Amino acid sequence: MHSLPAPAFRFDNTYARELSALAVPWKPAAAAAPRLLYLNRELAGTLGLDADALSGAAGASLFAGNVLPEGAEPIAQAYAGHQFGGFSPQLGDGRALLLGEVLDRDGERRDIAFKGSGRTPFSRGGDGRAAVGPMLREAIIGEAMHGLGIPTTRALAVAATGDEVARETLLPGAVLTRVAASHLRVGTFQYFASRGEHDKLRQLAEYAIARHDPDLVGTPERYLSLLARVTQRQASLIAKWMNAGFIHGVMNTDNMTISGETIDYGPCAFMEAYDPEAVFSSIDHGGRYAYRNQPGIAQWNLARLAEALLPLVVEDRGESAADDVVAEATAVIQSFAGLYPAALLEGQRAKLGLQASAAHDADDAALANDWLELLHKHAVDFTLGWRRLADAAEGKEVFLQALFPDPQAPSEWLARWRVRCAADGIADETRARRMRLASPWIIARNHRVEEALAAASTGDDLGPFERLMAALRDPFTESAGNEAYARPAAAAVTANYRTFCGT
Ligand code: AMP
Numbered sequence: 001m002h003s004l005p006a007p008a009f010r011f012d013n014t015y016a017r018e019l020s021a022l023a024v025p026w027k028p029a030a031a032a033a034p035r036l037l038y039l040n041r042e043l044a045g046t047l048g049l050d051a052d053a054l055s056g057a058a059g060a061s062l063f064a065g066n067v068l069p070e071g072a073e074p075i076a077q078a079y080a081g082h083q084f085g086g087f088s089p090q091l092g093d094g095r096a097l098l099l100g101e102v103l104d105r106d107g108e109r110r111d112i113a114f115k116g117s118g119r120t121p122f123s124r125g126g127d128g129r130a131a132v133g134p135m136l137r138e139a140i141i142g143e144a145m146h147g148l149g150i151p152t153t154r155a156l157a158v159a160a161t162g163d164e165v166a167r168e169t170l171l172p173g174a175v176l177t178r179v180a181a182s183h184l185r186v187g188t189f190q191y192f193a194s195r196g197e198h199d200k201l202r203q204l205a206e207y208a209i210a211r212h213d214p215d216l217v218g219t220p221e222r223y224l225s226l227l228a229r230v231t232q233r234q235a236s237l238i239a240k241w242m243n244a245g246f247i248h249g250v251m252n253t254d255n256m257t258i259s260g261e262t263i264d265y266g267p268c269a270f271m272e273a274y275d276p277e278a279v280f281s282s283i284d285h286g287g288r289y290a291y292r293n294q295p296g297i298a299q300w301n302l303a304r305l306a307e308a309l310l311p312l313v314v315e316d317r318g319e320s321a322a323d324d325v326v327a328e329a330t331a332v333i334q335s336f337a338g339l340y341p342a343a344l345l346e347g348q349r350a351k352l353g354l355q356a357s358a359a360h361d362a363d364d365a366a367l368a369n370d371w372l373e374l375l376h377k378h379a380v381d382f383t384l385g386w387r388r389l390a391d392a393a394e395g396k397e398v399f400l401q402a403l404f405p406d407p408q409a410p411s412e413w414l415a416r417w418r419v420r421c422a423a424d425g426i427a428d429e430t431r432a433r434r435m436r437l438a439s440p441w442i443i444a445r446n447h448r449v450e451e452a453l454a455a456a457s458t459g460d461d462l463g464p465f466e467r468l469m470a471a472l473r474d475p476f477t478e479s480a481g482n483e484a485y486a487r488p489a490a491a492a493v494t495a496n497y498r499t500f501c502g503t
């Protein structure tokens, strides 16, 4: 019997083909001794790949960059970006390459890209490399976000290269293979806008519209419509981050996608005890990207996208319309101030077990705020606080009370909440069940992530990483044996926790 050839990537590389002037063809660096550390079998399946065929030596060579899959046309994409508020006109794929695009099982176009695959013309002073720890970290957080239902880029694979990467110490090198709805960023638009290359900017805008908002193709005012769509997607995304206690940590404009997916897991973290001021990144001294600042920063980044798109709209409407165009773009950016709170409240209502009701909008927002203040005041774990509220919905308050230093602390608030719940007329069990689908039991807790990375990068032991990944796959179900992943770290551990950019 003959075995069929392993189904391979079915590439269809529109970016390389249609936007060749916006990227540089480039090749990944050779890896000394490729070894596959992680293969996302489920994601491989949705991409139509044969995971078994990719799990051996062939997969290691492929995912370390030594053997290019057939049909790949690797390119380094150009982009710029505001980093911590300052504009860098030329960033680009300094250690990444887009291999191409494939249509997944649902017919969605997905970018396949390497991260850590060596120097490119955009590397500036960098070595183009990545280390095992940060790449496994990106894989973990991406799967955690996916498990929570938050739009995200995901790791298809992580391969160790066998090369050493010089950081503060020598670290084992790795390449991550990333799957994304696209790698178009706010910074991609800024790159061509800042160079005054309006033809390329227009090409890029048309490409983004065809790819992410095809219903807008050929419509009048489509660049402002694109801005409005990105604004909607980001308002929805940031609300999901906030309701999961997620802190991205480096919301530079080059790390904000047009697709609305979360991208670039460097110094990110999930918070433990609720604290709106929470910052984990070691380089975020001013707290620019603190938890509570994320919506404001998203809006600020969107304003940078608006500035990048404006020249196209003015070109089309004529200089005399410039003031109108600015006013219209400003209105789109200001719409974030309505879209974001609405998205946040929608998520909070699900977590509170409440039905949407215009009559209750203001009260429900206040109820959610007061709940968060209660968690803050008593330094309650954000994830477990919400989760145990579902038990309280069924009359089992002891588990929630146990999270507070004084078990009576939430009583007054709970009484208010119960009155509001009664207005919905839903059975307690139904409410509790719905709440458990909105508030996870398991998040990627920092001490668990660090433990997994330490075992993998210093001891070559992937066991803790694999067990953590398995626990993150189904974060909404309380299953025996996973308690250790649900438990918060000691407060002292969290207080001193710092994350570093994965460079
Ligand atoms: P990031 O902080 O990962 O979003 O990266 C910001 C910019 O720095 C991007 O242009 C990256 O390509 C570039 N970069 C980060 N690390 C490296 C590295 N080790 N070598 C070259 N470029 C890098």
Ligand code: MG
Residues within 6 Å of the ligand: 254, 255, 264
């Ligand atoms: Mg980045």
